[in-house]
Amino acid sequence: MDIEKEYDLSLLHNDTLGFVLKEMGERLEHAQEEGFCLCQDCVLDAIALAMNMLKPYYHASLLGNMYANAALENTYAREVKIAVQEALQKVKNNPSHD
Ligand SMILES: [Zn+2]
Numbered sequence: 001m002d003i004e005k006e007y008d009l010s011l012l013h014n015d016t017l018g019f020v021l022k023e024m025g026e027r028l029e030h031a032q033e034e035g036f037c038l039c040q041d042c043v044l045d046a047i048a049l050a051m052n053m054l055k056p057y058y059h060a061s062l063l064g065n066m067y068a069n070a071a072l073e074n075t076y077a078r079e080v081k082i083a084v085q086e087a088l089q090k091v092k093n094n095p096s097h098d
Pocket residue numbers: 037038039040041042043095097
């Protein structure tokens with residue numbers, strides 16, 4: 001069976017991506033003055049690295065939120081912040097281009 005033909009997989013969402021993109025967007029506003037490259041390759045590398053450091057939070061509909069609990073959400077926001085910072089630093093130290 002071809003799952004991708006039978007089911008609408010666009011309903012699968014990983015909330016981690018939204019958190020990472022939001023945090024990355026805020027960090028990138030100051031990233032250039034800190035020496036980070038803002039090209040497509042470096043930014044997408046950093047997003048991928050950060051995503052791989054974090055636990056995914058998939059859900060299968062538009063409804064539902066990863067956390068009903070604000071304290072847990074704060075903890076997770078801190079983890080996202082650290083992952084994004086580490087990912088940016090790694091890409092800066094080892095960019096995929098010269
Ligand atoms: Zn670059």
